[in-house]
Each structure stands twice: as C-alpha cells, then as structure tokens.
Amino acid sequence: MELSSRVKAVGDSVTLKLNEKATILQEEGKQVYNLTAGQLPFKPPKAFMDCIGGELNLLKSYQYAPVPGFVDLRQKQIAYFLKSRELDISDVDMKLDCVVSNGGKHSVYNTLGCLINPGDEVALIAPYWVSYPEMIKFWGGKMCVVKGHTYDAYIPSMEDIKSAISEKTKVIIVNSPNNPAGIHYPKKWMEEFAQLLEEYPQLLVISDEIYYEVAYFDPKPTYFYQENPELLKRTIIIDGISKKLACTGLRIGFTMGPSHFTKAYGKLQAQTTSGANSLIQRALIDFDFGNINTFLAPARTHLRKNAALLQEKFRDAGLAKCWYQTLSAFYFMIDFSRTPLFEKYSKGEASGDYSSQIAEDLLVKTGVAVVPGTDFGMPNSARFSLVLDEIPFAEAVSRMTLFFTDQLD
Numbered sequence: 450m451e452l453s454s455r456v457k458a459v460g461d462s463v464t465l466k467l468n469e470k471a472t473i474l475q476e477e478g479k480q481v482y483n484l485t486a487g488q489l490p491f492k493p494p495k496a497f498m499d500c501i502g503g504e505l506n507l508l509k510s511y512q513y514a515p516v517p518g519f520v521d522l523r524q525k526q527i528a529y530f531l532k533s534r535e536l537d538i539s540d541v542d543m544k545l546d547c548v549v550s551n552g553g554k555h556s557v558y559n560t561l562g563c564l565i566n567p568g569d570e571v572a573l574i575a576p577y578w579v580s581y582p583e584m585i586k587f588w589g590g591k592m593c594v595v596k597g598h599t600y601d602a603y604i605p606s607m608e609d610i611k612s613a614i615s616e617k618t619k620v621i622i623v624n625s626p627n628n629p630a631g632i633h634y635p636k637k638w639m640e641e642f643a644q645l646l647e648e649y650p651q652l653l654v655i656s657d658e659i660y661y662e663v664a665y666f667d668p669k670p671t672y673f674y675q676e677n678p679e680l681l682k683r684t685i686i687i688d689g690i691s692k693k694l695a696c697t698g699l700r701i702g703f704t705m706g707p708s709h710f711t712k713a714y715g716k717l718q719a720q721t722t723s724g725a726n727s728l729i730q731r732a733l734i735d736f737d738f739g740n741i742n743t744f745l746a747p748a749r750t751h752l753r754k755n756a757a758l759l760q761e762k763f764r765d766a767g768l769a770k771c772w773y774q775t776l777s778a779f780y781f782m783i784d785f786s787r788t789p790l791f792e793k794y795s796k797g798e799a800s801g802d803y804s805s806q807i808a809e810d811l812l813v814k815t816g817v818a819v820v821p822g823t824d825f826g827m828p829n830s831a832r833f834s835l836v837l838d839e840i841p842f843a844e845a846v847s848r849m850t851l852f853f854t855d856q857l858d
C-alpha cells in the first residue's frame with residue numbers, strides 16, 4: 450500500500466524508541482528509573498472523579514456533544530481564564546470565545562490548521578515541545594527556530610527572536626511554562642515581548658498555557674496580553690485538563706481566541722472529530738475549578754523538593770554548569786556538552802548531535818531513561834522529568850551524576 454507523502458514525512462519519535470528499550474530492560478529484570486514521564490503520577494481530584502460518577506447514568510453523557518463543546522463549559526473556561534490571569538477585557542473590541550477539543554494536542558493541531566498556509570513560517574523557541582514541528586510540517590508550514598541556552602535558563606532575548614522572524618513568519622508559538630525547559634518566561638520578558646509584537650503587527654501568537662497551574666515557585670506565570678489586552682485580538686490560547694487535573698487520558702483541551710477564529714476552528718472540528726467527549730465535558734461543568742490549586746499543592750511541594758535535590762547533587766558532583774533553576778511544569782534539561790563525559794562522544798567535534806547515543810548509553814549503563822534533546826530542538830541535551838518519588842529520584846540522579854562525570858567503568 451502506497452502511503453501519502455504527507456504521512457511519510459511525519460518523524461519517528463526518539464522518545465518512543467527509548468521507551469521500548471526501557472521496557473525491554475525492565476522485562477529482563479533490570480532496575481529502570483523512568484524519567485521520561487510527562488504526567489503526574491496521581492489520580493485526579495476526588496471531587497472531579499465524583500462529578501464523573503454523577504454523570505454516568507445520564508443519557509446525555511453518551512450522546513454527541515455540540516461541535517464546539519457544551520456552552521456552559523466554554524463559558525466557564527473563559528471565566529476561569531479571565532479570573533486566573535486577572536484580565537479585564539471589557540475595553541477590548543472583541544468577543545473571546547472557547548472551543549473544546551480532544552486534548553491540548555488536538556487544540557494546537559486544529560489551531561495551526563486554521564492559521565497557516567503552505568509555505569508560511571512558524572517561529573518556535575527552542576527547546577520546544579516535540580509535537581509542534583511535526584504539526585507545522587503536516588499543515589505545510591515551515592518552522593524557524595529561536596535558539597535557547599542552558600546558561601540563561603532557556604530564556605531567549607528579543608534580539609534572538611527578531612533574528613528568527615522574517616516577512617513569511619505568520620505565527621510564533623510561546624509555551625510558558627515550558628515543556629521541556631521547566632521554566633516560565635519572566636514578567637519583564639513578557640513586557641518586552643508585548644512591545645516586540647507591536648513592531649510586528651501581522652504576527653499571530655499561539656500561547657500554549659497547558660502548564661499554567663503547575664508552577665512551583667513565585668512569581669507565577671504572566672503573559673504578554675496582560676500588558677496589552679488588545680493583543681488578544683491576535684492570540685490563540687491553548688489550555689487543557691491533562692496536567693492541572695492529572696488526567697492525561699481523559700482528553701479535553703481548550704482553544705480560546707477571537708470568535709471569528711473559533712467559528713472557522715469549529716468548521717474544521719465539525720468535519721473531522723466532532724465535539725469532544727460528552728461525559729468528561731459534563732463532569733467539568735459540575736466540577737469547581739477552584740479546587741485545582743488545592744489539588745496541586747502537594748505536587749508543587751514534591752517538584753520543589755526534587756528540584757532542590759537535583760541542585761545539591763549536581764553541585765556536589767561538580768556539574769554546577771549544567772544546573773539552572775526550574776520553576777514550573779515537570780521537567781529539567783541537561784546540557785550534555787557541559788559535562789565531563791561529552792568529550793568522549795564528541796572527540797572534539799562539538800558540532801555533531803550525540804543526544805540519542807548518550808541517552809541510550811545512560812539507559813543501558815545506569816537504568817535511567819531520559820528523552821534526548823534532538824526532538825526538542827536542543828542537540829546534545831536531554832529532558833528528564835521531576836515527578837518520580839523522592840527516593841528513586843535521588844537514586845536516579847546519583848547514577849546520572851556518576852555517568853555524566855565519567856566515573857562509570
């Protein structure tokens with residue numbers, strides 16, 4: 450069967466390959482510390498599970514939902530968004546609308562489909578979420594990358610951003626808090642970014658805020674449109690329940706933007722997937738979003754503790770150059786090129802990318818599974834997750850430090 454060139458162009462996931470290898474090692478009885486997870490290892494809030502239970506016997510929970518989602522949920526999500534971001538948009542001449550989709554990933558995919566024409570450029574700030582490049586490619590777009598660095602905690606300057614933008618750049622994706630860097634861009638950065646957008650009046654923004662609530666250090670994330678709410682006229686906001694309610698399998702995402710955009714988005718969704726899961730939408734209508742912060746409090750404490758442990762172990766092992774302060778989401782990026790081990794792989798040729806090879810050796814020699822940076826647009830690096838329980842996490846970090854400082858075999 451001849452497959453379409455479009456689907457053939459979709460890249461293989463390096464993460465999946467490594468996960469397969471980790472599973473094989475586990476089956477062979479080896480101890481594996483899986484630091485690849487992009488989800489909290491908890492059940493969702495009890496109050497939310499009760500809301501799901503309360504809807505189970507109702508016919509409506511099993512029938513088609515309206516294509517853009519139940520009106521009550523869409524309005525509730527907009528009210529939550531405006532309140533949590535402390536936004537008053539009464540002076541902005543636009544109607545902010547919301548469409549419910551099958552997860553944040555689906556929201557980003559549909560959004561790109563509604564915004565880009567073949568040949569349009571989309572600016573991405575590296576490290577970026579692995580799915581953006583593939584989705585951009587799938588819709589015929591091209592990506593232009595703004596490089597990030599460990600030494601400034603992956604926060605690019607406005608000059609870096611400007612140098613990636615050309616007259617073909619239609620959209621820039623800003624993902625704060627960021628997967629995989631585990632930081633959110635500071636308020637000052639957001640102020641400067643709001644000014645930059647005024648210099649580029651045609652540029653649209655996709656603001657992926659799926660990790661907004663998962664910030665474990667103050668100040669909490671802020672956004673460019675808080676500086677100038679008029680910017681909401683050319684901003685699409687992505688949100689969802691996967692991360693904040695610890696339910697990655699329940700697949701609900703929110704896309705918020707001006708109503709003329711959400712109308713077009715609704716057409717695309719109507720002819721492809723229809724409305725998202727009725728049961729979960731209805732449970733979300735019943736659920737008090739005010740519970741989210743209380744629910745996440747223990748997760749925040751846990752992430753803070755693991756981040757502190759990491760700092761201590763890296764500093765003691767002489768890996769201070771690889772460390773930076775994470776603030777949010779579940780992740781940390783390690784820059785292999787700043788470890789004593791790197792020379793062994795690069796043999797002086799630092800321009801190559803040895804991420805996969807290093808991650809594979811790390812897994813085989815220490816049992817620690819991480820995600821190579823290649824797919825995040827960061828050669829010679831890897832992402833690992835901070836969610837593991839404290840004791841196995843400490844053990845995994847000890848093993849990593851021995852490996853990175855080249856003290857194994």
Ligand code: PLP
Pocket residue numbers: 487551552553554555578624627628657659689690691697701702
């Ligand atoms: N955006 C980012 C940056 C993510 O990391 C993820 C998931 O890992 C998503 C969006 C999509 O999440 P979901 O499709 O589970 O809602």
